[in-house]
Amino acid sequence: MVLCRTYEEAILREYHADKGPGFDIGKGLVPGEMHLSAGQEPVAAGVCAHLTTDDAVTATHRPHHLAIAHGVDLGRMTAEIFGRETGLGRGRGGHMHLFDPATHFSCSGIIAEGFPPALGQAFAFQRRGTDRIAVAVTGEGAANQGAFHESLNLAALWRLPVVFVVEDNDWAISVPRAASTAVPSNADRAMAYGIPGLRVEDNDVEAVYAAAGEAVARARAGEGPSLLEIHTLRxxxxxxxxxxxxxxxxxxxxxxxxxxxxxxxxxxxxxxxxARVAAIRDRATARVEDAVAFAKGSPTPDPSSATDLVFA
Known part of the structure; x- marks a missing residue:
């Protein structure tokens, strides 16, 4: 949790360092929009503690905490955020489009986009006879998307080894739950698909860890999917x-x-x-600043290569 927060604080610092005058999001070392996850660290820590890098994680447009907790390389992720050639996507994707085959991690700026790919990964794991699982994370607003319901239905039908996680940070951009969602808890929607559903309150990392442990164990045992909604904080x-x-x-x-x-x-x-608190913070700061230095020291892509990796 401390590493995730330290990272977001560093990205916040670098992002705002040269955006003026007039806050032009296209300017500076970190181009484009930026969605930071401060406050949502208990979700990443509590869920990913049960996973290995052989398991798959699909995340949202607010992905850094989950990527870090799942073991994505900090230097290459930071280089991608900075738009550098050494990044995970050679600087082409930016912070909302992190893709790391080494840890089976991906994310997207499209709402609820990660659910169907997680099903594909879970289906592959099931067909191969492994105990690997997929975890699909989305926000409470995205639980009203068709992809959410289609994915829960198919995962339940095929008993796929997937854990669905909804991060409820109270705000779907600027829209409160009560203005957009007919039920007080998205976990209640699990009942419609015949799978377990549980809501975890209070942004409590130990409660998240316990709930995720049961869901992950169920998926690994071939007992099918589960749905967790975690009330967190943006x-x-x-x-x-x-x-x-x-x-x-x-x-x-x-x-x-x-x-x-x-x-x-x-x-x-x-x-x-x-002493231990200081050691944890010092270790996190060292790792994060090393990653930032690596990104800053990496080359930007040659503009002549703009169409590389696009067409085949």
Missing amino acids: MWGHFEGDAQGYRPELADVPANDPIPRYEHELRDAGVLDD
Whole structure:
């Protein structure tokens, strides 16, 4: 969780360093839009702790925490975000289109796009007779997309080894759940497809870990899919530059930060002390700054190669 947050803080710093005047998202070291995951670290940590890099993960347009927790190379991911030739997609995809065959990780800017590919991966794992699984992550707003329901139906029908995870951060861009979704919990929708569904409250990493453990074990045992909805927190804007005028609870957000809250719990339990907290933060900072330095030191793609890797 600390590594994920340290990374997002560094990307936030580099992204805003040279966007002015007038906040031009096309300018600077990190071009394009940016969607950061601060506050949603318990989802990534609690779910991915049960996975290996042989398992597949499909993520959303807010993917960094999940990529990090699943073991995507930090340097190559950062180079991709910076649009550099050493990036995962040789700088062509950017932060919303990370693709890493080494860890079976992918993400997309298209809402609910990751669900059907996760089914394909799960189907391949099943046909090969392995115990590998796929995890498909999306947001609570995307649970109203057709791909969400089609994927749950087919996964249940074929008993595919897939875990569906909905990150409920309360805001589908700027739209609250009550204005867009007919049910209070997307986990209740699992019942329509005859699969287990569970909602995890309070952005609690240990509760996420426990719920994900059961779902992953079920998938590995050939018992089919599960649906988890995790109530989490988007601490920052939907995108960088979002004024967030639609959020009446914005002043309360810092007090709900899951990282200091969990640190406090671990200190009370005698698991952490000042020295260990400092070591964790120092190690995370070193890894992140090394990745940023690697990205900054990498070449940008030659403009003459713009059509390479596009046509066959």
